[in-house]
Amino acid sequence: MEISYQPIGIIHSPFTDIEDMPIQPTGASGIRGTIEVFPEFAEGLKDLEGFSHIILLYHFHRVQESKLVVTPFMDSQPHGVFATRAPKRPNPIGLSIVKLLSIEQNILHIENVDIIDGTPLLDIKPYVPEFDQHRADRVGWLEQAKGKVHSKKSNSRFR
Amino acid sequence: MEISYQPIGIIHSPFTDIEDMPIQPTGASGIRGTIEVFPEFAEGLKDLEGFSHIILLYHFHRVQESKLVVTPFMDSQPHGVFATRAPKRPNPIGLSIVKLLSIEQNILHIENVDIIDGTPLLDIKPYVPEFDQHRADRVGWLEQAKGKVHSKKSNSRFR
Numbered sequence: 001m002e003i004s005y006q007p008i009g010i011i012h013s014p015f016t017d018i019e020d021m022p023i024q025p026t027g028a029s030g031i032r033g034t035i036e037v038f039p040e041f042a043e044g045l046k047d048l049e050g051f052s053h054i055i056l057l058y059h060f061h062r063v064q065e066s067k068l069v070v071t072p073f074m075d076s077q078p079h080g081v082f083a084t085r086a087p088k089r090p091n092p093i094g095l096s097i098v099k100l101l102s103i104e105q106n107i108l109h110i111e112n113v114d115i116i117d118g119t120p121l122l123d124i125k126p127y128v129p130e131f132d133q134h135r136a137d138r139v140g141w142l143e144q145a146k147g148k149v150h151s152k153k154s155n156s157r158f159r
Numbered sequence: 160m161e162i163s164y165q166p167i168g169i170i171h172s173p174f175t176d177i178e179d180m181p182i183q184p185t186g187a188s189g190i191r192g193t194i195e196v197f198p199e200f201a202e203g204l205k206d207l208e209g210f211s212h213i214i215l216l217y218h219f220h221r222v223q224e225s226k227l228v229v230t231p232f233m234d235s236q237p238h239g240v241f242a243t244r245a246p247k248r249p250n251p252i253g254l255s256i257v258k259l260l261s262i263e264q265n266i267l268h269i270e271n272v273d274i275i276d277g278t279p280l281l282d283i284k285p286y287v288p289e290f291d292q293h294r295a296d297r298v299g300w301l302e303q304a305k306g307k308v309h310s311k312k313s314n315s316r317f318r
Contacts, residue, residue: 051242
């Protein structure tokens with residue numbers, strides 16, 4: 001079974017190289033970018049400006065291969081790829097939650113962007129705390145590593 | 160540009176019909192299901208059991224068409240599809256955050272399932288509060304509607 005999607009837009013950010021990218025929006029605090037939603041999908045943006053945060057699903061277009069076991073940015077130990085947010089996944093779909101600043105026609109201005117410039121966008125969903133906030137009492141291997149997220153940058157391991 | 164993905168597994172739940180489904184995990188509290196990750200991807204699950212919650216990305220396989228403007232389950236007013244979590248999207252990718260109970264080899268036992276039985280799974284990501292919890296001060300049209308989420312069930316509008 002093959003599932004086919006088409007980009008609904010392109011994400012623009014200051015990050016043109018995989019090196020020196022923040023690895024999550026928490027490490028991309030204040031970084032601004034824009035989303036160009038293709039005009040044929042602009043009608044789908046109606047009422048989105050009422051939400052302070054949005055969920056972006058996008059295609060990791062710079063990823064050339066998938067791996068089932070990876071050593072993530074924040075650790076020196078290998079983990080199963082589904083226990084990480086690493087890009088080299090069987091289906092390389094990225095997920096970021098960003099702040100929505102404003103919408104002008106088909107252009108969205110966003111903040112806290114951890115996405116490489118030119119990334120194809122697959123979907124936008126409103127971020128709804130009632131759906132998306134959960135009291136997670138265990139975060140596995142990240143328990144030790146998570147303090148490092150803010151400062152850590154990506155490197156060439158994921159090329 | 161066409162992007163092709165392949166399912167990494169199948170989600171099993173008590174919901175065999177689109178009618179009577181909860182529309183979000185908050186309305187699916189306590190409902191249990193399983194995920195069958197195809198054996199060839201099982202290695203990618205290593206260390207996932209350390210996380211109490213996981214993010215599932217899946218293909219809304221029962222959706223036959225996309226709409227840019229929809230009247231969501233929780234409202235009587237039409238909204239742009241990207242301002243809703245409705246299934247009829249240009250790229251029908253679903254996102255649910257569920258509780259991970261246990262893993263036996265390639266089978267995941269999960270709770271708070273709002274997904275129809277037989278849904279093709281695209282990706283699993285660990286839920287990490289530091290990445291995924293945001294202080295959203297505006298939830299748009301859902302502000303009025305969100306109290307209704309717990310009890311509201313889906314109906315045939317999304318067939």
